[in-house]
Amino acid sequence: MLPSVVLASAYHNVRRRPLRSVLTILQIGIGIACVVSVLSYRTSLSAGINRVARESEDIVVASGGSETRTESGGWIRETYAIFSDEDAEALLASPDVEAVSPVAPQALLIVEAEGMRYLVRAGAAVGPDYARVYGLEMAEGAFIARSDVESRSNVVVIAEALARVLFGSRPPYVGKTITVLPNGRAMPETPGVAGAHPSVAYKVIGVFRDDEAKASIPFISPMRDIALMLWPTTAGPSAVAPGVPGAAKAVMSGTSAAKLYAYPYTTMAIKAAAGRNAAVRELVKSMVLGRKRPGRPQSAPAASGADDGDPTPGTDDSAASIVFETPADAARMFMEAISSLTLLLGGAVLIALVVSGIGILSIMMVSVVERSREVGLRRALGASRAAIVAQFTFDSVALSLAGGVLGVIASMGLYPLLQSTIFAGAGFFVRAFVTPYPSPVAALAGLGLAAAFGALFGLLPAVQAARVEPAEILREL
Amino acid sequence: MRIRALLWVAIRQSRLRLVESSLIVLGIAMGAAVVTAFASLIASAGTQVRAFAESPLAREISVVPREEDYMALWQTTGGFVPAVPVGPAGVAPARLTMGDIARVRDAVTSARHVYTYHYGGLSFQPKSAASGDDTGEEGSVTTGVSSPSTGGASLLQQRGFVGIIATVPEYFRAYGLKLREGSFFVDSDVTSGAKVIVLGDRLARRLFGDASPIGRELVTDPSSPGGQAESLGRGARGYQVIGVLMPASGASSAERDRRSMSVGPLDYLDDLGFVPLTSMAPYSGQVGASTGAGTGTDAGTGADADVQVPAVYVMPPSADESAVTLDELRRFAERDYQDRVTIRSEIDEMKRALREMRSQALGGVLLASAGLVIASINILNLMLARVLRRTKAIGVSVALGASRRDVFAQLLAESLVLGVAGGVVGVVLGYAATSLMSRVTQGLSASVGTWGVLAGVGASLVASAVFGVYPAHLAARTVAVDALRRD
Numbered sequence: 001m002l003p004s005v006v007l008a009s010a011y012h013n014v015r016r017r018p019l020r021s022v023l024t025i026l027q028i029g030i031g032i033a034c035v036v037s038v039l040s041y042r043t044s045l046s047a048g049i050n051r052v053a054r055e056s057e058d059i060v061v062a063s064g065g066s067e068t069r070t071e072s073g074g075w076i077r078e079t080y081a082i083f084s085d086e087d088a089e090a091l092l093a094s095p096d097v098e099a100v101s102p103v104a105p106q107a108l109l110i111v112e113a114e115g116m117r118y119l120v121r122a123g124a125a126v127g128p129d130y131a132r133v134y135g136l137e138m139a140e141g142a143f144i145a146r147s148d149v150e151s152r153s154n155v156v157v158i159a160e161a162l163a164r165v166l167f168g169s170r171p172p173y174v175g176k177t178i179t180v181l182p183n184g185r186a187m188p189e190t191p192g193v194a195g196a197h198p199s200v201a202y203k204v205i206g207v208f209r210d211d212e213a214k215a216s217i218p219f220i221s222p223m224r225d226i227a228l229m230l231w232p233t234t235a236g237p238s239a240v241a242p243g244v245p246g247a248a249k250a251v252m253s254g255t256s257a258a259k260l261y262a263y264p265y266t267t268m269a270i271k272a273a274a275g276r277n278a279a280v281r282e283l284v285k286s287m288v289l290g291r292k293r294p295g296r297p298q299s300a301p302a303a304s305g306a307d308d309g310d311p312t313p314g315t316d317d318s319a320a321s322i323v324f325e326t327p328a329d330a331a332r333m334f335m336e337a338i339s340s341l342t343l344l345l346g347g348a349v350l351i352a353l354v355v356s357g358i359g360i361l362s363i364m365m366v367s368v369v370e371r372s373r374e375v376g377l378r379r380a381l382g383a384s385r386a387a388i389v390a391q392f393t394f395d396s397v398a399l400s401l402a403g404g405v406l407g408v409i410a411s412m413g414l415y416p417l418l419q420s421t422i423f424a425g426a427g428f429f430v431r432a433f434v435t436p437y438p439s440p441v442a443a444l445a446g447l448g449l450a451a452a453f454g455a456l457f458g459l460l461p462a463v464q465a466a467r468v469e470p471a472e473i474l475r476e477l
Numbered sequence: 478m479r480i481r482a483l484l485w486v487a488i489r490q491s492r493l494r495l496v497e498s499s500l501i502v503l504g505i506a507m508g509a510a511v512v513t514a515f516a517s518l519i520a521s522a523g524t525q526v527r528a529f530a531e532s533p534l535a536r537e538i539s540v541v542p543r544e545e546d547y548m549a550l551w552q553t554t555g556g557f558v559p560a561v562p563v564g565p566a567g568v569a570p571a572r573l574t575m576g577d578i579a580r581v582r583d584a585v586t587s588a589r590h591v592y593t594y595h596y597g598g599l600s601f602q603p604k605s606a607a608s609g610d611d612t613g614e615e616g617s618v619t620t621g622v623s624s625p626s627t628g629g630a631s632l633l634q635q636r637g638f639v640g641i642i643a644t645v646p647e648y649f650r651a652y653g654l655k656l657r658e659g660s661f662f663v664d665s666d667v668t669s670g671a672k673v674i675v676l677g678d679r680l681a682r683r684l685f686g687d688a689s690p691i692g693r694e695l696v697t698d699p700s701s702p703g704g705q706a707e708s709l710g711r712g713a714r715g716y717q718v719i720g721v722l723m724p725a726s727g728a729s730s731a732e733r734d735r736r737s738m739s740v741g742p743l744d745y746l747d748d749l750g751f752v753p754l755t756s757m758a759p760y761s762g763q764v765g766a767s768t769g770a771g772t773g774t775d776a777g778t779g780a781d782a783d784v785q786v787p788a789v790y791v792m793p794p795s796a797d798e799s800a801v802t803l804d805e806l807r808r809f810a811e812r813d814y815q816d817r818v819t820i821r822s823e824i825d826e827m828k829r830a831l832r833e834m835r836s837q838a839l840g841g842v843l844l845a846s847a848g849l850v851i852a853s854i855n856i857l858n859l860m861l862a863r864v865l866r867r868t869k870a871i872g873v874s875v876a877l878g879a880s881r882r883d884v885f886a887q888l889l890a891e892s893l894v895l896g897v898a899g900g901v902v903g904v905v906l907g908y909a910a911t912s913l914m915s916r917v918t919q920g921l922s923a924s925v926g927t928w929g930v931l932a933g934v935g936a937s938l939v940a941s942a943v944f945g946v947y948p949a950h951l952a953a954r955t956v957a958v959d960a961l962r963r964d
Contacts, residue, residue, distance in 0.1 A: 023861075030850060030851050121559055344914060348515070348844050351848045355507050355855070358507075359851060359854065362504075363859065366497065421843075
């Protein structure tokens with residue numbers, strides 16, 4: 001059959017029953033609008049998260065300690081300090097390691113700047129290579145340098161977002177002063193109690209650009225929040241002259257903010273060479289092999305090597321173990337958490353689509369019955385069965401495609417609406433990832449789905465139409 | 478026409494076009510199933526919220542120095558906040574002490590309980606390989622179920638890491654916790670920083686099985702914070718068990734089942750241990766030389782008035798009176814603490830969170846009803862086609878004396894029959910959908926309740942009625958002469 005005939009016939013049919021066609025197009029339109037919205041949400045989210053995961057694939061964060069899952073599904077992490085400056089040097093000597101920095105995080109800092117006191121989310125004492133490990137870009141000034149560490153100077157590097165809160169949107173920020181107060185809960189005023197330290201004034205020497213996307217992904221333990229303030233490991237309250245055996249402190253996660261840290265270090269952040277994440281982990285494990293958990297009495301000789309914190313029963317658990325983290329893993333875990341929501345939404349939307357397919361099916365069936373005379377005539381005049389099937393299927397596809405186009409247009413409005421309602425409530429600051437408008441990929445997929453559904457659900461009625469016997473129809477004429 | 482006749486004709490008409498009618502019913506059923514599942518989800522969320530609102534957790538009001546108000550960082554919705562201002566620099570940070578507890582208790586007369594607590598953890602030494610005794614004698618924590626089959630037996634049991642609430646005796650009264658065995662600790666224990674511990678129900682069972690733990694000792698692990706403070710030369714490192722609690726939710730496990738909840742709001746307390754605030758770091762450094770001249774008086778007077786506490790918590794007598802208590806407390810805080818503390822009411826926080834969730838729910842309703850709306854448009858479409866097909870028949874009945882109302886009622890009845898059938902099937906499908914859904918949303922164990930059924934059937938009824946009106950109206954407008962003239 002000539003395409004022109006098919007087209008003309010379809011057009012004619014739509015015009016004959018305009019209301020019916022409009023209603024059918026509307027059905028598909030609603031279904032496709034929902035599908036495109038949810039699909040857009042999902043694709044933009046995973047694209048964003050995958051980007052973050054890719055960029056942090058080579059970062060290995062190793063902490064002495066172990067992690068357990070509790071019965072109620074939460075996590076408990078014990079950490080202890082087992083890394084030294086020599087370890088950092090040993091790691092750097094390996095070709096698999098590009099940069100190493102110790103990290104002593106402190107969450108919930110009380111600081112004062114320009115006459116106001118603030119509660120800051122997170123900070124850390126770090127080494128000069130930290131910027132290299134995490135790929136920090138300086139917006140102003142310079143990062144902590146080796147000379148700063150050696151001279152034990154009280155300098156600090158802060159995130160742009162923090163600079164704006166503390167000092168207003170008026171750069172330059174370099175040269176300003178931030179005073180860190182002792183953390184109230186550590187009750188510093190009682191001398192002799194671990195954790196006592198006076199307030200320390202830091203000079204801002206650099207401001208780094210923050211990546212809102214990376215900052216939006218919550219890590220497992222709150223201590224791993226993005227550090228907004230970074231100072232040298234030898235500065236301020238963490239200052240213990242290297243070599244002096246500071247009391248090794250265990251740090252608790254998730255609950256109390258009694259952060260006490262000293263040298264040796266609890267955590268090392270390592271930038272592995274491309275693709276060498278696993279190799280670096282092995283390197284760290286072998287380095288720690290045979291070390292003891294600080295404070296443990298010497299009991300049976302350490303048989304097991306350091307593992308990821310899950311010794312089999314009966315093993316000597318005075319051996320130190322390591323917990324590894326890669327920000328990429330956290331990103332993926334975040335993705336899984338989001339998945340349940342999108343699964344739910346996807347299910348509802350899929351059902352809507354199937355219902356619209358049923359709509360096409362039923363209306364096509366009615367249509368076929370109504371047009372049986374037309375079909376009989378055409379068959380009698382020589383049209384083949386295939387031509388009839390093609391005709392009806394085309395009618396159905398045309399209607400669905402029109403519905404698809406309507407749906408895509410409608411999704412331009414539906415998507416932002418859903419974004420401000422359901423999607424926003426996913427609760428993990430997803431705004432950094434999702435686009436304000438539906439993605440073209442999702443729109444194309446929507447159109448494709450519309451056409452596919454039109455073909456699928458239009459086929460059965462079309463076949464039914466083709467089965468009409470011309471003789472019977474002619475008899476009734 | 479009588480109702481029964483109406484329905485009978487409607488059903489017969491539907492049976493005449495069985496396939497078409499089945500498709501309509503199927504479409505509505507699927508749409509209604511989604512509505513049912515969604516409504517059930519919302520309903521069970523509501524039940525959980527209500528249960529929480531009735532528990533002491535919700536009534537609690539906290540007074541926290543602004544420098545310690547960590548919740549402020551997480552208050553803002555949809556934004557990453559690096560820091561929050563807490564006041565002017567140069568002012569000494571507000572510190573709350575036991576004395577403040579007493580002051581608040583005296584000033585806020587409508588409060589039933591005033592107390593404090595700190596949520597932390599302690600690591601207890603596991604059974605050492607040397608002592609091969611499995612019944613957990615003095616000086617160790619049994620390793621619990623560490624058979625080879627549970628190879629990766631949770632480190633929790635091996636290392637004995639336990640969540641701890643360091644608090645004062647008033648806490649138990651505030652939360653309505655009852656003893657199964659032994660006794661609570663008393664105010665003089667807080668004053669002297671005594672190392673005693675009361676175990677939650679599940680914790681006691683996990684550590685000691687069915688044996689009575691009273692009198693046993695739990696030795697702290699030196700590499701843990703609690704242990705650390707101890708090794709700085711403070712003497713005994715063990716906590717003596719002096720009591721075991723009953724399950725925190727009381728006898729309401731049956732009630733919980735009735736409300737189809739798997740976890741009561743206070744259940745987490747069963748896994749915890751309770752010690753005097755001053756027996757644990759970082760608060761243990763405060764009592765020491767001052768030997769608790771424990772006169773057994775209320776904590777906050779005398780020797781321990783200066784002991785720093787993390788926050789002051791106030792429990793109003795009931796949810797309804799919490800507003801009164803909050804008001805009194807706010808006025809007192811304004812007088813005595815100026816702007817230096819933050820007062821948080823759990824109920825208010827919850828209400829705020831719920832209000833934010835309302836827009837979420839709205840969006841959810843939108844998506845959930847999409848299927849039903851599409852199916853309703855389908856009804857409209859097909860009913861119109863039916864009217865068209867039956868023009869002649871309708872014309873005949875009009876000519877024979879049927880009134881407009883009769884024709885209208887007839888056609889509307891057909892729509893309604895299909896709608897109700899779809900709704901019923903939809904609710905059945907909804908059961909399947911809901912159970913599928915609860916596997917995905919781990920938090921809410923949803924099951925189809927009355928709300929779900931009502932929503933499903935009601936929605937399909939309303940939808941079919943609304944969308945069936947127009948075709949019925951069209952049919953009623955048939956003029957007999959024109960209709961009969963058609964071929």
